[in-house]
Amino acid sequence: MNMASIGIFIFTVIYITVVNAGLVDVKCKTENMGQYGQQSLLDCAIETSQEATGAVFRTVSWKKEGIDEPLLLFHKGETIKQPGYSFAEPSWNNRNMNVSLHITNTTVEDQGVYTCTVMTDSGSDTSKTTLKVTAKYSKPTIISEPEKISQSTGGTLVCNSVGGYPKGQIRWFGELNEDWTGSSDMEVKETKSGLFELSSKLTLLRGSTYSKYTCAVFNTSGGKEDEATFEVPDGQDTSGHSGGEPGKPTVQVTTIVAASLVIGSLIVGLLGVILYKMRSRRDHREVRAFESDAEEGGGREVDKEYQDTLA
Incomplete structure:
Protein backbone atom coordinates (compact mmCIF):
# COMPACT_ATOMS: atom_id res chain seq x y z
CA MET A 1 0.00 0.00 0.00
CA ASN A 2 1.50 3.33 -1.16
CA MET A 3 1.21 6.70 0.59
CA ALA A 4 -1.69 7.85 -1.63
CA SER A 5 -3.71 4.75 -0.79
CA ILE A 6 -3.00 5.20 2.94
CA GLY A 7 -4.19 8.81 2.73
CA ILE A 8 -7.44 7.83 1.00
CA PHE A 9 -7.95 5.07 3.56
CA ILE A 10 -7.55 7.43 6.53
CA PHE A 11 -9.89 10.04 4.98
CA THR A 12 -12.52 7.38 4.35
CA VAL A 13 -12.28 6.12 7.95
CA ILE A 14 -12.77 9.62 9.35
CA TYR A 15 -15.73 10.34 7.06
CA ILE A 16 -17.57 7.12 7.84
CA THR A 17 -16.86 7.46 11.56
CA VAL A 18 -18.50 10.88 11.67
CA VAL A 19 -21.53 9.90 9.58
CA ASN A 20 -22.28 6.58 11.27
CA ALA A 21 -21.04 7.27 14.82
CA GLY A 22 -22.48 4.90 17.42
CA LEU A 23 -23.63 2.15 15.06
CA VAL A 24 -20.36 0.15 15.32
CA ASP A 25 -18.31 0.00 18.51
CA VAL A 26 -14.79 -1.51 18.78
CA LYS A 27 -14.23 -2.88 22.30
CA CYS A 28 -10.57 -3.59 23.11
CA LYS A 29 -9.06 -4.74 26.38
CA THR A 30 -7.24 -1.78 27.88
CA GLU A 31 -4.03 -3.64 28.73
CA ASN A 32 -2.65 -6.99 27.60
CA MET A 33 0.31 -8.92 29.05
CA GLY A 34 2.72 -10.78 26.81
CA GLN A 35 5.51 -13.20 27.74
CA TYR A 36 8.80 -12.92 25.87
CA GLY A 37 9.20 -15.76 23.35
CA GLN A 38 5.54 -16.80 23.70
CA GLN A 39 2.33 -16.03 21.82
CA SER A 40 0.41 -12.86 22.73
CA LEU A 41 -3.18 -11.83 22.16
CA LEU A 42 -4.54 -8.29 21.84
CA ASP A 43 -8.21 -8.82 22.61
CA CYS A 44 -10.71 -6.79 20.53
CA ALA A 45 -14.30 -7.44 19.49
CA ILE A 46 -17.02 -5.58 17.57
CA GLU A 47 -20.37 -4.56 19.00
CA THR A 48 -23.12 -3.15 16.78
CA SER A 49 -26.47 -1.49 17.36
CA GLN A 50 -29.72 -2.96 16.03
CA GLU A 51 -29.50 -0.71 13.02
CA ALA A 52 -26.10 -2.23 12.12
CA THR A 53 -26.97 -5.87 12.79
CA GLY A 54 -25.38 -8.12 10.20
CA ALA A 55 -22.84 -5.49 9.18
CA VAL A 56 -20.21 -6.57 6.70
CA PHE A 57 -16.58 -5.55 7.28
CA ARG A 58 -14.96 -3.57 4.53
CA THR A 59 -11.70 -2.76 6.32
CA VAL A 60 -9.96 -3.92 9.52
CA SER A 61 -6.59 -2.39 10.32
CA TRP A 62 -4.08 -3.04 13.15
CA LYS A 63 -1.28 -0.51 13.61
CA LYS A 64 1.40 -0.03 16.26
CA GLU A 65 2.35 3.39 17.51
CA GLY A 66 5.60 4.50 15.86
CA ILE A 67 5.20 2.25 12.81
CA ASP A 68 3.65 3.66 9.64
CA GLU A 69 2.68 0.46 7.86
CA PRO A 70 -0.22 -1.63 9.27
CA LEU A 71 0.79 -4.89 10.95
CA LEU A 72 -2.45 -6.49 9.77
CA LEU A 73 -4.89 -5.18 7.14
CA PHE A 74 -8.08 -6.58 5.67
CA HIS A 75 -9.26 -4.49 2.74
CA LYS A 76 -11.43 -5.25 -0.32
CA GLY A 77 -11.59 -8.93 0.59
CA GLU A 78 -7.81 -9.32 0.86
CA THR A 79 -5.73 -9.80 4.02
CA ILE A 80 -2.24 -8.34 4.13
CA LYS A 81 -0.10 -9.12 7.17
CA GLN A 82 3.46 -8.71 8.29
CA PRO A 83 5.35 -11.84 9.47
CA GLY A 84 4.35 -12.88 13.00
CA TYR A 85 0.93 -11.14 13.01
CA SER A 86 -2.53 -12.49 12.18
CA PHE A 87 -6.15 -12.55 13.27
CA ALA A 88 -6.63 -14.57 16.46
CA GLU A 89 -9.16 -16.79 14.70
CA PRO A 90 -7.57 -18.59 11.74
CA SER A 91 -10.93 -18.87 9.97
CA TRP A 92 -11.70 -15.18 10.33
CA ASN A 93 -14.02 -13.67 7.68
CA ASN A 94 -15.68 -10.31 7.03
CA ARG A 95 -18.63 -11.12 9.28
CA ASN A 96 -16.60 -12.31 12.30
CA MET A 97 -16.95 -9.91 15.22
CA ASN A 98 -13.70 -11.08 16.85
CA VAL A 99 -10.92 -8.93 15.38
CA SER A 100 -8.27 -9.74 18.04
CA LEU A 101 -4.63 -9.55 16.98
CA HIS A 102 -2.38 -12.60 17.41
CA ILE A 103 1.41 -12.22 17.81
CA THR A 104 3.32 -15.43 17.14
CA ASN A 105 6.65 -14.78 18.91
CA THR A 106 6.57 -11.89 21.36
CA THR A 107 9.68 -9.72 21.65
CA VAL A 108 10.54 -6.64 23.68
CA GLU A 109 9.94 -4.51 20.57
CA ASP A 110 6.29 -5.63 20.52
CA GLN A 111 5.61 -3.67 23.69
CA GLY A 112 3.62 -0.51 23.05
CA VAL A 113 0.26 1.01 22.02
CA TYR A 114 -1.82 -0.53 19.23
CA THR A 115 -4.78 0.89 17.32
CA CYS A 116 -7.57 -1.21 15.84
CA THR A 117 -9.71 0.47 13.17
CA VAL A 118 -12.85 -1.14 11.77
CA MET A 119 -14.98 0.00 8.79
CA THR A 120 -18.27 -1.72 7.91
CA ASP A 121 -21.11 -1.03 5.55
CA SER A 122 -23.03 0.33 8.57
CA GLY A 123 -20.39 2.36 10.37
CA SER A 124 -16.84 2.42 11.75
CA ASP A 125 -14.89 2.87 14.96
CA THR A 126 -11.36 2.96 16.37
CA SER A 127 -9.97 1.73 19.70
CA LYS A 128 -6.55 1.59 21.35
CA THR A 129 -4.98 -1.11 23.49
CA THR A 130 -1.59 -1.59 25.18
CA LEU A 131 0.74 -4.57 25.25
CA LYS A 132 3.24 -4.98 28.08
CA VAL A 133 5.99 -7.56 27.69
CA THR A 134 7.69 -9.43 30.52
CA ALA A 135 10.49 -12.01 30.65
CA LYS A 136 11.34 -14.12 33.66
CA TYR A 137 14.90 -13.94 34.98
CA SER A 138 16.96 -17.09 35.16
CA LYS A 139 17.69 -18.80 38.47
CA PRO A 140 20.56 -16.87 40.11
CA THR A 141 24.04 -18.38 40.25
CA ILE A 142 26.62 -17.47 42.90
CA ILE A 143 30.40 -17.76 42.60
CA SER A 144 33.09 -16.67 45.04
CA GLU A 145 36.22 -14.61 44.41
CA PRO A 146 38.66 -16.16 45.11
CA GLU A 147 37.26 -19.61 44.42
CA LYS A 148 38.04 -20.84 47.94
CA ILE A 149 36.92 -18.57 50.76
CA SER A 150 36.12 -19.15 54.43
CA GLN A 151 34.59 -17.26 57.32
CA SER A 152 38.05 -16.35 58.54
CA THR A 153 39.49 -15.16 55.21
CA GLY A 154 36.53 -13.30 53.70
CA GLY A 155 36.17 -12.62 49.98
CA THR A 156 33.55 -11.56 47.44
CA LEU A 157 30.32 -13.27 46.35
CA VAL A 158 29.10 -12.59 42.79
CA CYS A 159 25.45 -13.28 41.88
CA ASN A 160 24.24 -13.35 38.25
CA SER A 161 20.77 -13.60 36.70
CA VAL A 162 20.01 -13.09 32.99
CA GLY A 163 17.23 -12.97 30.41
CA GLY A 164 14.70 -10.83 32.26
CA TYR A 165 12.51 -7.87 31.36
CA PRO A 166 11.83 -5.16 32.49
CA LYS A 167 14.86 -4.24 34.59
CA GLY A 168 14.84 -6.11 37.91
CA GLN A 169 16.93 -6.11 41.07
CA ILE A 170 19.21 -8.50 42.94
CA ARG A 171 18.98 -8.48 46.72
CA TRP A 172 21.16 -10.17 49.35
CA PHE A 173 20.06 -11.75 52.65
CA GLY A 174 22.06 -13.23 55.54
CA GLU A 175 21.43 -16.44 57.43
CA LEU A 176 18.99 -14.63 59.77
CA ASN A 177 17.18 -13.11 56.76
CA GLU A 178 18.72 -9.69 57.40
CA ASP A 179 18.98 -7.52 54.27
CA TRP A 180 22.56 -6.96 53.01
CA THR A 181 21.59 -5.33 49.71
CA GLY A 182 22.87 -1.93 50.85
CA SER A 183 26.39 -3.37 51.11
CA SER A 184 26.34 -4.78 47.57
CA ASP A 185 27.11 -3.30 44.15
CA MET A 186 24.75 -4.19 41.25
CA GLU A 187 25.45 -3.82 37.53
CA VAL A 188 22.79 -3.93 34.78
CA LYS A 189 23.46 -4.70 31.10
CA GLU A 190 20.96 -4.60 28.24
CA THR A 191 21.38 -7.23 25.52
CA LYS A 192 20.69 -6.85 21.80
CA SER A 193 17.31 -8.53 22.30
CA GLY A 194 16.34 -5.89 24.84
CA LEU A 195 16.54 -8.27 27.80
CA PHE A 196 18.59 -7.47 30.91
CA GLU A 197 21.53 -9.14 32.63
CA LEU A 198 21.92 -8.49 36.35
CA SER A 199 25.15 -8.93 38.32
CA SER A 200 25.70 -8.06 41.98
CA LYS A 201 28.81 -8.24 44.18
CA LEU A 202 28.79 -8.60 47.96
CA THR A 203 32.08 -8.19 49.83
CA LEU A 204 32.56 -10.37 52.92
CA LEU A 205 34.87 -8.82 55.50
CA ARG A 206 37.47 -11.02 57.13
CA GLY A 207 36.43 -12.20 60.57
CA SER A 208 32.83 -10.95 60.28
CA THR A 209 31.40 -13.45 57.82
CA TYR A 210 28.21 -15.42 58.34
CA SER A 211 27.91 -19.06 57.28
CA LYS A 212 25.14 -18.56 54.69
CA TYR A 213 24.10 -15.88 52.18
CA THR A 214 21.08 -15.84 49.84
CA CYS A 215 20.88 -14.01 46.51
CA ALA A 216 17.33 -13.32 45.26
CA VAL A 217 16.18 -11.76 41.98
CA PHE A 218 13.10 -9.53 41.98
CA ASN A 219 11.10 -8.31 38.98
CA THR A 220 10.12 -4.70 38.37
CA SER A 221 6.88 -5.19 40.33
CA GLY A 222 8.82 -6.21 43.45
CA GLY A 223 7.93 -9.89 43.24
CA LYS A 224 10.63 -12.48 43.96
CA GLU A 225 11.21 -14.76 40.98
CA ASP A 226 13.95 -17.09 42.25
CA GLU A 227 16.91 -17.34 44.63
CA ALA A 228 20.16 -19.18 45.32
CA THR A 229 22.10 -19.80 48.55
CA PHE A 230 25.85 -19.90 49.14
CA GLU A 231 27.31 -21.54 52.26
CA VAL A 232 30.63 -20.12 53.44
CA PRO A 233 32.96 -22.83 54.87
CA ASP A 234 34.21 -22.33 58.42
CA GLY A 235 37.82 -22.92 57.32
CA GLN A 236 38.18 -26.46 58.77
CA SER A 280 57.10 -42.33 102.46
CA ARG A 281 54.11 -42.39 104.81
CA ARG A 282 53.89 -46.19 104.55
CA ASP A 283 57.60 -46.64 105.33
CA HIS A 284 57.29 -44.27 108.27
CA ARG A 285 54.43 -46.29 109.73
CA GLU A 286 56.42 -49.53 109.39
CA VAL A 287 59.41 -47.98 111.26
CA ARG A 288 57.20 -46.77 114.08
CA ALA A 289 55.63 -50.23 114.38
CA PHE A 290 59.06 -51.83 114.58
CA GLU A 291 60.15 -49.45 117.33
CA SER A 292 57.00 -50.16 119.28
CA ASP A 293 57.68 -53.89 119.17
CA ALA A 294 61.21 -53.27 120.40
CA GLU A 295 59.90 -51.48 123.44
CA GLU A 296 57.77 -54.50 124.37
CA GLY A 297 60.71 -56.91 124.44
CA GLY A 298 60.82 -57.94 120.87
CA GLY A 299 64.12 -56.13 120.65
CA ARG A 300 65.86 -58.72 122.87
CA GLU A 301 65.03 -61.50 120.49
CA VAL A 302 66.32 -59.46 117.63
CA ASP A 303 69.60 -58.83 119.53
CA LYS A 304 69.95 -62.51 120.25
CA GLU A 305 69.38 -63.44 116.65
CA TYR A 306 71.90 -60.83 115.67
CA GLN A 307 74.53 -62.22 118.09
CA ASP A 308 73.91 -65.75 116.85
CA THR A 309 74.50 -64.49 113.39
CA LEU A 310 77.81 -62.96 114.42
CA ALA A 311 78.89 -66.25 116.11
Whole structure:
Protein backbone atom coordinates (compact mmCIF):
# COMPACT_ATOMS: atom_id res chain seq x y z
CA MET A 1 0.00 0.00 0.00
CA ASN A 2 1.50 3.33 -1.16
CA MET A 3 1.21 6.70 0.59
CA ALA A 4 -1.69 7.85 -1.63
CA SER A 5 -3.71 4.75 -0.79
CA ILE A 6 -3.00 5.20 2.94
CA GLY A 7 -4.19 8.81 2.73
CA ILE A 8 -7.44 7.83 1.00
CA PHE A 9 -7.95 5.07 3.56
CA ILE A 10 -7.55 7.43 6.53
CA PHE A 11 -9.89 10.04 4.98
CA THR A 12 -12.52 7.38 4.35
CA VAL A 13 -12.28 6.12 7.95
CA ILE A 14 -12.77 9.62 9.35
CA TYR A 15 -15.73 10.34 7.06
CA ILE A 16 -17.57 7.12 7.84
CA THR A 17 -16.86 7.46 11.56
CA VAL A 18 -18.50 10.88 11.67
CA VAL A 19 -21.53 9.90 9.58
CA ASN A 20 -22.28 6.58 11.27
CA ALA A 21 -21.04 7.27 14.82
CA GLY A 22 -22.48 4.90 17.42
CA LEU A 23 -23.63 2.15 15.06
CA VAL A 24 -20.36 0.15 15.32
CA ASP A 25 -18.31 0.00 18.51
CA VAL A 26 -14.79 -1.51 18.78
CA LYS A 27 -14.23 -2.88 22.30
CA CYS A 28 -10.57 -3.59 23.11
CA LYS A 29 -9.06 -4.74 26.38
CA THR A 30 -7.24 -1.78 27.88
CA GLU A 31 -4.03 -3.64 28.73
CA ASN A 32 -2.65 -6.99 27.60
CA MET A 33 0.31 -8.92 29.05
CA GLY A 34 2.72 -10.78 26.81
CA GLN A 35 5.51 -13.20 27.74
CA TYR A 36 8.80 -12.92 25.87
CA GLY A 37 9.20 -15.76 23.35
CA GLN A 38 5.54 -16.80 23.70
CA GLN A 39 2.33 -16.03 21.82
CA SER A 40 0.41 -12.86 22.73
CA LEU A 41 -3.18 -11.83 22.16
CA LEU A 42 -4.54 -8.29 21.84
CA ASP A 43 -8.21 -8.82 22.61
CA CYS A 44 -10.71 -6.79 20.53
CA ALA A 45 -14.30 -7.44 19.49
CA ILE A 46 -17.02 -5.58 17.57
CA GLU A 47 -20.37 -4.56 19.00
CA THR A 48 -23.12 -3.15 16.78
CA SER A 49 -26.47 -1.49 17.36
CA GLN A 50 -29.72 -2.96 16.03
CA GLU A 51 -29.50 -0.71 13.02
CA ALA A 52 -26.10 -2.23 12.12
CA THR A 53 -26.97 -5.87 12.79
CA GLY A 54 -25.38 -8.12 10.20
CA ALA A 55 -22.84 -5.49 9.18
CA VAL A 56 -20.21 -6.57 6.70
CA PHE A 57 -16.58 -5.55 7.28
CA ARG A 58 -14.96 -3.57 4.53
CA THR A 59 -11.70 -2.76 6.32
CA VAL A 60 -9.96 -3.92 9.52
CA SER A 61 -6.59 -2.39 10.32
CA TRP A 62 -4.08 -3.04 13.15
CA LYS A 63 -1.28 -0.51 13.61
CA LYS A 64 1.40 -0.03 16.26
CA GLU A 65 2.35 3.39 17.51
CA GLY A 66 5.60 4.50 15.86
CA ILE A 67 5.20 2.25 12.81
CA ASP A 68 3.65 3.66 9.64
CA GLU A 69 2.68 0.46 7.86
CA PRO A 70 -0.22 -1.63 9.27
CA LEU A 71 0.79 -4.89 10.95
CA LEU A 72 -2.45 -6.49 9.77
CA LEU A 73 -4.89 -5.18 7.14
CA PHE A 74 -8.08 -6.58 5.67
CA HIS A 75 -9.26 -4.49 2.74
CA LYS A 76 -11.43 -5.25 -0.32
CA GLY A 77 -11.59 -8.93 0.59
CA GLU A 78 -7.81 -9.32 0.86
CA THR A 79 -5.73 -9.80 4.02
CA ILE A 80 -2.24 -8.34 4.13
CA LYS A 81 -0.10 -9.12 7.17
CA GLN A 82 3.46 -8.71 8.29
CA PRO A 83 5.35 -11.84 9.47
CA GLY A 84 4.35 -12.88 13.00
CA TYR A 85 0.93 -11.14 13.01
CA SER A 86 -2.53 -12.49 12.18
CA PHE A 87 -6.15 -12.55 13.27
CA ALA A 88 -6.63 -14.57 16.46
CA GLU A 89 -9.16 -16.79 14.70
CA PRO A 90 -7.57 -18.59 11.74
CA SER A 91 -10.93 -18.87 9.97
CA TRP A 92 -11.70 -15.18 10.33
CA ASN A 93 -14.02 -13.67 7.68
CA ASN A 94 -15.68 -10.31 7.03
CA ARG A 95 -18.63 -11.12 9.28
CA ASN A 96 -16.60 -12.31 12.30
CA MET A 97 -16.95 -9.91 15.22
CA ASN A 98 -13.70 -11.08 16.85
CA VAL A 99 -10.92 -8.93 15.38
CA SER A 100 -8.27 -9.74 18.04
CA LEU A 101 -4.63 -9.55 16.98
CA HIS A 102 -2.38 -12.60 17.41
CA ILE A 103 1.41 -12.22 17.81
CA THR A 104 3.32 -15.43 17.14
CA ASN A 105 6.65 -14.78 18.91
CA THR A 106 6.57 -11.89 21.36
CA THR A 107 9.68 -9.72 21.65
CA VAL A 108 10.54 -6.64 23.68
CA GLU A 109 9.94 -4.51 20.57
CA ASP A 110 6.29 -5.63 20.52
CA GLN A 111 5.61 -3.67 23.69
CA GLY A 112 3.62 -0.51 23.05
CA VAL A 113 0.26 1.01 22.02
CA TYR A 114 -1.82 -0.53 19.23
CA THR A 115 -4.78 0.89 17.32
CA CYS A 116 -7.57 -1.21 15.84
CA THR A 117 -9.71 0.47 13.17
CA VAL A 118 -12.85 -1.14 11.77
CA MET A 119 -14.98 0.00 8.79
CA THR A 120 -18.27 -1.72 7.91
CA ASP A 121 -21.11 -1.03 5.55
CA SER A 122 -23.03 0.33 8.57
CA GLY A 123 -20.39 2.36 10.37
CA SER A 124 -16.84 2.42 11.75
CA ASP A 125 -14.89 2.87 14.96
CA THR A 126 -11.36 2.96 16.37
CA SER A 127 -9.97 1.73 19.70
CA LYS A 128 -6.55 1.59 21.35
CA THR A 129 -4.98 -1.11 23.49
CA THR A 130 -1.59 -1.59 25.18
CA LEU A 131 0.74 -4.57 25.25
CA LYS A 132 3.24 -4.98 28.08
CA VAL A 133 5.99 -7.56 27.69
CA THR A 134 7.69 -9.43 30.52
CA ALA A 135 10.49 -12.01 30.65
CA LYS A 136 11.34 -14.12 33.66
CA TYR A 137 14.90 -13.94 34.98
CA SER A 138 16.96 -17.09 35.16
CA LYS A 139 17.69 -18.80 38.47
CA PRO A 140 20.56 -16.87 40.11
CA THR A 141 24.04 -18.38 40.25
CA ILE A 142 26.62 -17.47 42.90
CA ILE A 143 30.40 -17.76 42.60
CA SER A 144 33.09 -16.67 45.04
CA GLU A 145 36.22 -14.61 44.41
CA PRO A 146 38.66 -16.16 45.11
CA GLU A 147 37.26 -19.61 44.42
CA LYS A 148 38.04 -20.84 47.94
CA ILE A 149 36.92 -18.57 50.76
CA SER A 150 36.12 -19.15 54.43
CA GLN A 151 34.59 -17.26 57.32
CA SER A 152 38.05 -16.35 58.54
CA THR A 153 39.49 -15.16 55.21
CA GLY A 154 36.53 -13.30 53.70
CA GLY A 155 36.17 -12.62 49.98
CA THR A 156 33.55 -11.56 47.44
CA LEU A 157 30.32 -13.27 46.35
CA VAL A 158 29.10 -12.59 42.79
CA CYS A 159 25.45 -13.28 41.88
CA ASN A 160 24.24 -13.35 38.25
CA SER A 161 20.77 -13.60 36.70
CA VAL A 162 20.01 -13.09 32.99
CA GLY A 163 17.23 -12.97 30.41
CA GLY A 164 14.70 -10.83 32.26
CA TYR A 165 12.51 -7.87 31.36
CA PRO A 166 11.83 -5.16 32.49
CA LYS A 167 14.86 -4.24 34.59
CA GLY A 168 14.84 -6.11 37.91
CA GLN A 169 16.93 -6.11 41.07
CA ILE A 170 19.21 -8.50 42.94
CA ARG A 171 18.98 -8.48 46.72
CA TRP A 172 21.16 -10.17 49.35
CA PHE A 173 20.06 -11.75 52.65
CA GLY A 174 22.06 -13.23 55.54
CA GLU A 175 21.43 -16.44 57.43
CA LEU A 176 18.99 -14.63 59.77
CA ASN A 177 17.18 -13.11 56.76
CA GLU A 178 18.72 -9.69 57.40
CA ASP A 179 18.98 -7.52 54.27
CA TRP A 180 22.56 -6.96 53.01
CA THR A 181 21.59 -5.33 49.71
CA GLY A 182 22.87 -1.93 50.85
CA SER A 183 26.39 -3.37 51.11
CA SER A 184 26.34 -4.78 47.57
CA ASP A 185 27.11 -3.30 44.15
CA MET A 186 24.75 -4.19 41.25
CA GLU A 187 25.45 -3.82 37.53
CA VAL A 188 22.79 -3.93 34.78
CA LYS A 189 23.46 -4.70 31.10
CA GLU A 190 20.96 -4.60 28.24
CA THR A 191 21.38 -7.23 25.52
CA LYS A 192 20.69 -6.85 21.80
CA SER A 193 17.31 -8.53 22.30
CA GLY A 194 16.34 -5.89 24.84
CA LEU A 195 16.54 -8.27 27.80
CA PHE A 196 18.59 -7.47 30.91
CA GLU A 197 21.53 -9.14 32.63
CA LEU A 198 21.92 -8.49 36.35
CA SER A 199 25.15 -8.93 38.32
CA SER A 200 25.70 -8.06 41.98
CA LYS A 201 28.81 -8.24 44.18
CA LEU A 202 28.79 -8.60 47.96
CA THR A 203 32.08 -8.19 49.83
CA LEU A 204 32.56 -10.37 52.92
CA LEU A 205 34.87 -8.82 55.50
CA ARG A 206 37.47 -11.02 57.13
CA GLY A 207 36.43 -12.20 60.57
CA SER A 208 32.83 -10.95 60.28
CA THR A 209 31.40 -13.45 57.82
CA TYR A 210 28.21 -15.42 58.34
CA SER A 211 27.91 -19.06 57.28
CA LYS A 212 25.14 -18.56 54.69
CA TYR A 213 24.10 -15.88 52.18
CA THR A 214 21.08 -15.84 49.84
CA CYS A 215 20.88 -14.01 46.51
CA ALA A 216 17.33 -13.32 45.26
CA VAL A 217 16.18 -11.76 41.98
CA PHE A 218 13.10 -9.53 41.98
CA ASN A 219 11.10 -8.31 38.98
CA THR A 220 10.12 -4.70 38.37
CA SER A 221 6.88 -5.19 40.33
CA GLY A 222 8.82 -6.21 43.45
CA GLY A 223 7.93 -9.89 43.24
CA LYS A 224 10.63 -12.48 43.96
CA GLU A 225 11.21 -14.76 40.98
CA ASP A 226 13.95 -17.09 42.25
CA GLU A 227 16.91 -17.34 44.63
CA ALA A 228 20.16 -19.18 45.32
CA THR A 229 22.10 -19.80 48.55
CA PHE A 230 25.85 -19.90 49.14
CA GLU A 231 27.31 -21.54 52.26
CA VAL A 232 30.63 -20.12 53.44
CA PRO A 233 32.96 -22.83 54.87
CA ASP A 234 34.21 -22.33 58.42
CA GLY A 235 37.82 -22.92 57.32
CA GLN A 236 38.18 -26.46 58.77
CA ASP A 237 38.61 -29.48 56.47
CA THR A 238 37.97 -33.11 57.31
CA SER A 239 41.62 -33.61 58.36
CA GLY A 240 41.40 -31.00 61.08
CA HIS A 241 43.40 -28.52 59.00
CA SER A 242 42.25 -24.95 58.35
CA GLY A 243 43.68 -23.98 55.02
CA GLY A 244 47.40 -24.85 55.41
CA GLU A 245 49.48 -26.98 53.09
CA PRO A 246 48.08 -30.49 52.53
CA GLY A 247 49.56 -33.05 54.95
CA LYS A 248 51.04 -30.40 57.27
CA PRO A 249 49.51 -29.35 60.59
CA THR A 250 48.62 -25.70 60.92
CA VAL A 251 49.77 -23.37 63.69
CA GLN A 252 46.50 -23.90 65.55
CA VAL A 253 46.87 -27.70 65.52
CA THR A 254 50.54 -27.47 66.56
CA THR A 255 49.63 -25.22 69.49
CA ILE A 256 46.97 -27.65 70.68
CA VAL A 257 49.36 -30.60 70.51
CA ALA A 258 52.09 -28.71 72.41
CA ALA A 259 49.64 -27.68 75.10
CA SER A 260 48.44 -31.26 75.47
CA LEU A 261 52.03 -32.47 75.96
CA VAL A 262 52.69 -29.87 78.64
CA ILE A 263 49.49 -30.71 80.49
CA GLY A 264 50.28 -34.43 80.24
CA SER A 265 53.79 -33.89 81.69
CA LEU A 266 52.36 -31.92 84.61
CA ILE A 267 49.85 -34.66 85.36
CA VAL A 268 52.56 -37.36 85.29
CA GLY A 269 54.79 -35.31 87.59
CA LEU A 270 51.95 -34.69 90.02
CA LEU A 271 51.14 -38.40 90.16
CA GLY A 272 54.82 -39.14 90.87
CA VAL A 273 54.83 -36.72 93.81
CA ILE A 274 51.64 -38.24 95.22
CA LEU A 275 53.01 -41.80 94.93
CA TYR A 276 56.28 -40.73 96.57
CA LYS A 277 54.46 -39.17 99.52
CA MET A 278 52.22 -42.21 99.91
CA ARG A 279 55.27 -44.52 99.94
CA SER A 280 57.10 -42.33 102.46
CA ARG A 281 54.11 -42.39 104.81
CA ARG A 282 53.89 -46.19 104.55
CA ASP A 283 57.60 -46.64 105.33
CA HIS A 284 57.29 -44.27 108.27
CA ARG A 285 54.43 -46.29 109.73
CA GLU A 286 56.42 -49.53 109.39
CA VAL A 287 59.41 -47.98 111.26
CA ARG A 288 57.20 -46.77 114.08
CA ALA A 289 55.63 -50.23 114.38
CA PHE A 290 59.06 -51.83 114.58
CA GLU A 291 60.15 -49.45 117.33
CA SER A 292 57.00 -50.16 119.28
CA ASP A 293 57.68 -53.89 119.17
CA ALA A 294 61.21 -53.27 120.40
CA GLU A 295 59.90 -51.48 123.44
CA GLU A 296 57.77 -54.50 124.37
CA GLY A 297 60.71 -56.91 124.44
CA GLY A 298 60.82 -57.94 120.87
CA GLY A 299 64.12 -56.13 120.65
CA ARG A 300 65.86 -58.72 122.87
CA GLU A 301 65.03 -61.50 120.49
CA VAL A 302 66.32 -59.46 117.63
CA ASP A 303 69.60 -58.83 119.53
CA LYS A 304 69.95 -62.51 120.25
CA GLU A 305 69.38 -63.44 116.65
CA TYR A 306 71.90 -60.83 115.67
CA GLN A 307 74.53 -62.22 118.09
CA ASP A 308 73.91 -65.75 116.85
CA THR A 309 74.50 -64.49 113.39
CA LEU A 310 77.81 -62.96 114.42
CA ALA A 311 78.89 -66.25 116.11
